[in-house]
Amino acid sequence: MSKQTKDRPAYLLREFDRSLFNASYFGFIPVEAPHLSNKDIEAVKDCGPEAHDKSAFLRSYFERNFTNLPHPISICYKKREAGKKTFTHCLHVLGINSALAEAILIRTTLSILTERGFENLIVEINSIGDKDSISAYERELHQYVRKVTNELDPEHKKILKGDIFELLKLKLPDNLRDKIPPSMASLTTQSRIHFKEMLEYLEVLGVDFRLVHTLVGNRHFASHTIFTIRDVNDDTLLAEGYRYTRLTKRLGFKKEMPAVIATIFDHYKKAPTNEKIYKELPKPKFYLVQLGKEAKMKSLPLIELLRQNHIAVYHFLGKDKIIPQLTHSESLKVPYLLVFGQKEALDNTVTVRNVSTRAQETVKITDLPQYLKKVHL
Numbered sequence: 001m002s003k004q005t006k007d008r009p010a011y012l013l014r015e016f017d018r019s020l021f022n023a024s025y026f027g028f029i030p031v032e033a034p035h036l037s038n039k040d041i042e043a044v045k046d047c048g049p050e051a052h053d054k055s056a057f058l059r060s061y062f063e064r065n066f067t068n069l070p071h072p073i074s075i076c077y078k079k080r081e082a083g084k085k086t087f088t089h090c091l092h093v094l095g096i097n098s099a100l101a102e103a104i105l106i107r108t109t110l111s112i113l114t115e116r117g118f119e120n121l122i123v124e125i126n127s128i129g130d131k132d133s134i135s136a137y138e139r140e141l142h143q144y145v146r147k148v149t150n151e152l153d154p155e156h157k158k159i160l161k162g163d164i165f166e167l168l169k170l171k172l173p174d175n176l177r178d179k180i181p182p183s184m185a186s187l188t189t190q191s192r193i194h195f196k197e198m199l200e201y202l203e204v205l206g207v208d209f210r211l212v213h214t215l216v217g218n219r220h221f222a223s224h225t226i227f228t229i230r231d232v233n234d235d236t237l238l239a240e241g242y243r244y245t246r247l248t249k250r251l252g253f254k255k256e257m258p259a260v261i262a263t264i265f266d267h268y269k270k271a272p273t274n275e276k277i278y279k280e281l282p283k284p285k286f287y288l289v290q291l292g293k294e295a296k297m298k299s300l301p302l303i304e305l306l307r308q309n310h311i312a313v314y315h316f317l318g319k320d321k322i323i324p325q326l327t328h329s330e331s332l333k334v335p336y337l338l339v340f341g342q343k344e345a346l347d348n349t350v351t352v353r354n355v356s357t358r359a360q361e362t363v364k365i366t367d368l369p370q371y372l373k374k375v376h377l
Contacts, residue, residue, distance in 0.1 A: 033079035034060035072318030129191030282312030292342035309369035
């Protein structure tokens with residue numbers, strides 16, 4: 001038994017599939033999937049089936065004492081879909097208010113899907129904002145429905161009495177559908193700032209995306225950014241994600257904890273015939289220290305570049321200040337720091353520093369993977 005296996009925390013899985021292994025490069029902790037109980041379902045009975053897995057996860061969050069781990073925290077697991085032979089992978093990020101949380105989920109999900117063989121991916125995205133934005137948008141939708149009520153089928157009216165957001169999903173004539181108010185028109189100033197930051201991250205990630213106004217999520221708990229990832233070739237839904245912060249306080253937190261989830265759906269046409277099982281996670285000897293907005297924005301593409309070259313790095317992207325990052329790196333006893341500050345981000349370089357000798361060298365990002373494989377400081 002290796003020392004890493006012997007010292008493994010109790011909450012960590014003993015075996016990892018390829019998707020969980022790849023998620024670990026972005027800081028996700030692979031754990032056993034929480035079991036859904038009747039108590040979990042009862043706790044969110046007014047929110048619909050979409051809330052069930054969040055309820056079970058938040059319960060397990062307390063039961064496994066994840067509250068004692070450094071936050072922000074990222075957790076992932078694989079679970080079998082009820083009554084099916086297929087699985088889903090769930091990625092949770094807790095403790096990050098900014099759009100960085102969604103960016104981490106989108107980047108990680110794209111990496112997992114690419115590893116599965118999907119090549120033409122597109123991110124669909126929308127925002128419904130915070131509580132005030134959602135309330136304003138609901139009023140807009142109700143006003144619109146009152147205006148066109150004579151043109152709606154009786155069955156449609158019945159559906160809309162239960163959930164006004166269903167208006168976005170109904171098969172309506174084009175003249176009605178095209179005039180439905182978009183949610184972004186109802187965003188508060190703060191919600192607009194959040195979504196602008198989200199779009200900036202997507203630009204930096206270099207992914208194809210499109211705005212889709214019909215993405216609104218579950219009205220009982222979803223907020224801010226709603227996204228899906230599809231295969232452009234056949235429009236297959238591969239993943240979806242959103243914030244579910246509004247559920248956290250009612251499920252045991254003293255105050256609302258920022259919480260975001262991405263769910264990746266299995267598609268066996270892309271699954272390998274012999275799925276490799278990993279017994280251990282990568283053991284990084286590098287710690288990425290990022291400083292400044294530009295560096296934080298570019299950290300995810302940097303981590304992805306290193307992942308593609310099978311180089312793992314520790315990081316704490318949820319922290320902005322240098323002291324918590326350095327303290328974390330010292331506790332992990334890594335021999336090298338990758339310093340990525342504002343200057344480095346603008347110059348597309350990284351400073352590699354030997355922790356023991358303080359010797360350092362600045363390396364172009366394009367040359368970094370090969371340099372780290374032969375690090376000689």
